[in-house]
Amino acid sequence: MNKAILIIQCPDQKGIVAHISDFLYKYQGNILEVDQHVDEEIGMFFMRAAWELESFGLHKDEIRPSFEKEVAVKFGMKFDLYFNFPKPRMALFVSKLSHCLFDILSRVYSGQFDVDIPLVISNHMDLQGVVKAFNIPFYHLPVDKSNKTEVEQQQIALLKEFNVDFIVLARYMQILSSDFINQYPNQVINIHHSFLPAFVGAKPYHAAYERGVKIIGATAHYVTEELDAGPIIEQEVARVRHHNTPSDLVQIGQDVEKVVLSKAIKYHLDRKVLAYGNKTIIFY
Amino acid sequence: MNKAILIIQCPDQKGIVAHISDFLYKYQGNILEVDQHVDEEIGMFFMRAAWELESFGLHKDEIRPSFEKEVAVKFGMKFDLYFNFPKPRMALFVSKLSHCLFDILSRVYSGQFDVDIPLVISNHMDLQGVVKAFNIPFYHLPVDKSNKTEVEQQQIALLKEFNVDFIVLARYMQILSSDFINQYPNQVINIHHSFLPAFVGAKPYHAAYERGVKIIGATAHYVTEELDAGPIIEQEVARVRHHNTPSDLVQIGQDVEKVVLSKAIKYHLDRKVLAYGNKTIIFY
Amino acid sequence: MNKAILIIQCPDQKGIVAHISDFLYKYQGNILEVDQHVDEEIGMFFMRAAWELESFGLHKDEIRPSFEKEVAVKFGMKFDLYFNFPKPRMALFVSKLSHCLFDILSRVYSGQFDVDIPLVISNHMDLQGVVKAFNIPFYHLPVDKSNKTEVEQQQIALLKEFNVDFIVLARYMQILSSDFINQYPNQVINIHHSFLPAFVGAKPYHAAYERGVKIIGATAHYVTEELDAGPIIEQEVARVRHHNTPSDLVQIGQDVEKVVLSKAIKYHLDRKVLAYGNKTIIFY
Amino acid sequence: MNKAILIIQCPDQKGIVAHISDFLYKYQGNILEVDQHVDEEIGMFFMRAAWELESFGLHKDEIRPSFEKEVAVKFGMKFDLYFNFPKPRMALFVSKLSHCLFDILSRVYSGQFDVDIPLVISNHMDLQGVVKAFNIPFYHLPVDKSNKTEVEQQQIALLKEFNVDFIVLARYMQILSSDFINQYPNQVINIHHSFLPAFVGAKPYHAAYERGVKIIGATAHYVTEELDAGPIIEQEVARVRHHNTPSDLVQIGQDVEKVVLSKAIKYHLDRKVLAYGNKTIIFY
Structure with a gap:
């Protein structure tokens, strides 16, 4: 199964999860795995989300710019976007x-x-x-x-x-x-x-x-x-x-x-x- | 710190996390802990979320009916709402x-x-x-x-x-x-x-x-x-x-x-x- | 290093260790490993001893009959004698x-x-x-x-x-x-x-x-x-x-x-x- | 059950176990536990033996001098003799x-x-x-x-x-x-x-x-x-x-x-x- 994987970090603040999950829901993302972590000592939020690519409403190449514009920029996020193909070397x-x-x-x-x-x-x-x-x-x-x-x-x-x-x-x-x-x-x-x-x-x-x-x-x-x-x-x-x-x-x-x-x-x-x-x- | 803790179960479907996190964000919930689990064999979604009660936009007694009406009913959720006070016996x-x-x-x-x-x-x-x-x-x-x-x-x-x-x-x-x-x-x-x-x-x-x-x-x-x-x-x-x-x-x-x-x-x-x-x- | 390994079992009784160690000492055995166990529930004594073969005073083929005659028979012992050569298959x-x-x-x-x-x-x-x-x-x-x-x-x-x-x-x-x-x-x-x-x-x-x-x-x-x-x-x-x-x-x-x-x-x-x-x- | 416990250390050499076990056998020691260890790097032998005191052929106070004379001196042993009574403080x-x-x-x-x-x-x-x-x-x-x-x-x-x-x-x-x-x-x-x-x-x-x-x-x-x-x-x-x-x-x-x-x-x-x-x- 083709998957997209998003790894996010940003200063912790209210509404992060809501915005990310709204984004995935809006494009009909079938979430496979999600895990988040808040490091309270340094006030940072971290998250990993993986979803099925096939049924997703954005093309592989549109995900990065759309997420950047619709979500990341609001929260000062750094993020990496991966796919489980082709195989890593x-x-x-x-x-x-x-x-x-x-x-x-x-x-x-x-x-x-x-x-x-x-x-x-x-x-x-x-x-x-x-x-x-x-x-x-x-x-x-x-x-x-x-x-x-x-x-x-x-x-x-x-x-x-x-x-x-x-x-x-x-x-x-x-x-x-x-x-x-x-x-x-x-x-x-x-x-x-x-x-x-x-x-x-x-x-x-x-x-x-x-x-x-x-x-x-x-x-x-x-x-x-x-x-x-x-x-x-x-x-x-x-x-x-x-x-x-x-x-x-x-x-x-x-x-x-x-x-x-x-x-x-x-x-x-x-x-x-x-x-x-x-x-x-x-x-x- | 006074906390509310929500434990949720329902059939897995798109948009659950988005709706729950929107609910918590809407009332300015400061989320302390959240963890979810999807059991793919039985098609069930499970979640636990804890948030700070003091700064929350709903009174302790309003949370249950509001969550029921605004979220749970849409997804056929069963949920338990707990507070970390008074102490359990x-x-x-x-x-x-x-x-x-x-x-x-x-x-x-x-x-x-x-x-x-x-x-x-x-x-x-x-x-x-x-x-x-x-x-x-x-x-x-x-x-x-x-x-x-x-x-x-x-x-x-x-x-x-x-x-x-x-x-x-x-x-x-x-x-x-x-x-x-x-x-x-x-x-x-x-x-x-x-x-x-x-x-x-x-x-x-x-x-x-x-x-x-x-x-x-x-x-x-x-x-x-x-x-x-x-x-x-x-x-x-x-x-x-x-x-x-x-x-x-x-x-x-x-x-x-x-x-x-x-x-x-x-x-x-x-x-x-x-x-x-x-x-x-x-x-x- | 060529080793002989003796594995012994017999009803527990006084003098077993003394007789076995006397036997090995008498033939100048350089003991490499020894471990014993008494199962008190069933009254059985178990022992494993390994020693260097080169400097031992008995030839490889003499060990079994000598140990049988000099020690095992006194205590009703069952024992196995192994060597670490040739390699097991x-x-x-x-x-x-x-x-x-x-x-x-x-x-x-x-x-x-x-x-x-x-x-x-x-x-x-x-x-x-x-x-x-x-x-x-x-x-x-x-x-x-x-x-x-x-x-x-x-x-x-x-x-x-x-x-x-x-x-x-x-x-x-x-x-x-x-x-x-x-x-x-x-x-x-x-x-x-x-x-x-x-x-x-x-x-x-x-x-x-x-x-x-x-x-x-x-x-x-x-x-x-x-x-x-x-x-x-x-x-x-x-x-x-x-x-x-x-x-x-x-x-x-x-x-x-x-x-x-x-x-x-x-x-x-x-x-x-x-x-x-x-x-x-x-x-x- | 009253026990004597002997803890021994000495340079490793042939015959140590034979002499110790002969000593215990000679006085009809009912051995309860015995474990030994040879540190080959430093060429040292270590042993712990515990036996029943009641049926032993030496009085509590005779054990130390007898073991010293009959065994320890031959091998340059240092040893400690303990009893499981009175209770340690x-x-x-x-x-x-x-x-x-x-x-x-x-x-x-x-x-x-x-x-x-x-x-x-x-x-x-x-x-x-x-x-x-x-x-x-x-x-x-x-x-x-x-x-x-x-x-x-x-x-x-x-x-x-x-x-x-x-x-x-x-x-x-x-x-x-x-x-x-x-x-x-x-x-x-x-x-x-x-x-x-x-x-x-x-x-x-x-x-x-x-x-x-x-x-x-x-x-x-x-x-x-x-x-x-x-x-x-x-x-x-x-x-x-x-x-x-x-x-x-x-x-x-x-x-x-x-x-x-x-x-x-x-x-x-x-x-x-x-x-x-x-x-x-x-x-x-």
Whole structure:
């Protein structure tokens, strides 16, 4: 079913919902999903509405200008309008670990993710075979200190060539530069293998082991300039015990990582995430 | 802050949200919370809206007739209108176990539950001291096969005398008759000490132990005529291991029971539960 | 590292641990893991001990007769002796759903499962491509009412031909006959897509939806003659809400199923499961 | 049932378990619980064994010297010997929040905690009524910058006067000095209202809100000189959403705090915790 999805933000005030719902009703919109949120601390209103496109009284291309004129302008709204077609195009960045890659590919295979993966980029060759088995182009771009800027330019050229909409770092073990990140604001999803903000940076499972925590976790977030500090999309945890070694934690954690990352991708694909400030609103 | 809360149900159709939000906007309602749900299987629309009463353009007593005339009648709506004052009046039924009772009383003490408890009824004397320490009247009404009908009449007389709005069975180990239950539809909350529908009936922890489950649970539900089969309000679980004895399960389970029951009470107090058919919608 | 693993059961009595640890000490066993359990209800003692084989004072083939003579006979012990080599041989039975299959294959790929998969058997063709991509022989044996006995004979012939040690039903949607099961006692692992004993049998997610539960689950168990009633190896749950449709439950549940099944396989591979009566002991 | 409990630590080496179990067998010890742990990183062996005292071949007072001479000295063991009588004596320190206090008192009431509470110390009067209702002496010792040292001396004098074995800070909102803490090493249990090491220090729920985490937690730990950095005994978490305000987090978190703190107290009471370095081993 073809859907339109509207994501709105504006200062909170009376009448917002009335005007939006009047607009959708006026054009005979068959509302499929709607969720709103008021952040009283900052006085902001947020909303997501999805409706059936086929029976709607406005053509796909008329929606944006009509909504702008009839509603948005009255309330000083910022809004994004999405459609669930064509499929979004997702690039995967990987290194050596396969668990997140497999989890993502298996969801594409089963139809759970409605997405195209035009390419996978890796700084290592290890996962080439897996990627090829799924008939996805694999680009091997090794990175070291000397060539990082140049490689990022190659990566960005590929992303543009393949019309990529967003990027998933599926345990890609390189830090992207600010230059790269700023070209894809809230469009680069990373999985960090700790329960942020605990254990930022490298080797979080070893740090968790040293601290003697009883629970470990994983965090999917949008990448921003500050390492592991971007808006959190999803987190999950697993219980560990004193007898678990660091490598046990790695194994236990991988089950958490792959599920968390895939949930974050699903939210992003379904246009259910609104990043505002350094937080996310996850609409139902 | 004085609030009005509207809970609505009607067949799904276009324009419902527009009409409701127009109504609230027309009278300058400052909306505090709103959540809706469409059950596509049965074609029903459900909504909860809460707004500030003070600045609202209709008097408390005018809201019901105005909403009926201006909105509800158009869509064949059933609705309930609540106010968050005066405090709801909750009766507690207990037997011998104290963990749920303490948990509830401690939340009343700390102000987390905005409720009056005019009386506690028990078929045993064990918890009289606890109840008295909180300055709540305690009624000891022992039950056996011979006097059950009579005792229920006494209980109902007390509930009416004290203007009780709803009843919480906080590990009350007697089954209420249909006659009793039918006088309080969706107003009697029970905690069952299993993850329903597993282990209906007596001694669920022993049954769980016998079955060798790896997880146990508890279920808060509205009481209906069929034992442990009413609409589920909340559930939670805890992990157990092979070395846990039945009495370990009882201990582990009690922590789950008290938290689940108190969550269900909180949802009920906040008018966030809508029981429809044999299910509940829990609004945010 | 080559390991020996001893799994013991006997009536509980004084001196068991002393005799077992004396035995291991006498032959200079470097103990790697040990865990014991006493079931006081039935008066039984259970133990698992793993030690390094290289430095052990008895040859691989002498351990069984020596332990029998020096320890087991005194206490009326039943015991199993395992080695972590050669790799166990696991057959997978699948139908159409791919999530558990992918999860298992990805763990074999990454080295998390130290197992050989000599063949996959399916009653449908759907997953042939996936299986082939991993270079595993795929046998398509369609089943209907008329040919069930015959197909099971073919399956058993294949299992014997390939020297299969145990079988995993990775969402295989056929019920195996008692004849089949009795040839592989506690060697057939099934994943049931509910939190057993709730929702035995077909379409558990739909049943969970109808009942309005707030939590769904999955259960990995050894298959016995009675449907979905065998010893439970592992269970896990996920929270759902009133807005989740049956097909949402299917999606949410699949993430639970694959993790639970893979955990059960890992326990089984590591010889950490002892099925006793209708329960399992999961050793650390 | 009268029990002896032995907690052992020593460098890992062959024969430890054999010698310990021979010792217990020699004196006809009826072993009730035993659990061991080898930390391979640091080459240390840890064990907890509990046995019935009545039928044991050594008198209560002979156990320590006999075990020292017959076993401990051979392996360079450090060990603690405990008995489950008389009841341990626990002091509670509280401030204004009641949820942990109620939870602890209700477990003492129901017999889940086998402990004496000779006194409650608070820097505020708020909880005096609750404490009195349980017939426990309440000491009001207000603290400010000027009198902290003096008040701690009064506290310690009271702890000594009442023969207190260990102290529970049940949301006591003052930081204890090193002098105080060093007198009770691994005998002061604190509940910190975050998932440590995230959000050390004051106002962790507000910090969690600001960071936009999707899960909050609580941590029970032994107090050491470094703030919120002592050995973790237990942790638990709860899921939150973007619509939860800081005060929602406080409410949600309190349910986690009280359960985590009470679990930690239970482990401590049952002598199931061994703090080693900055970690804990929690024996089964």
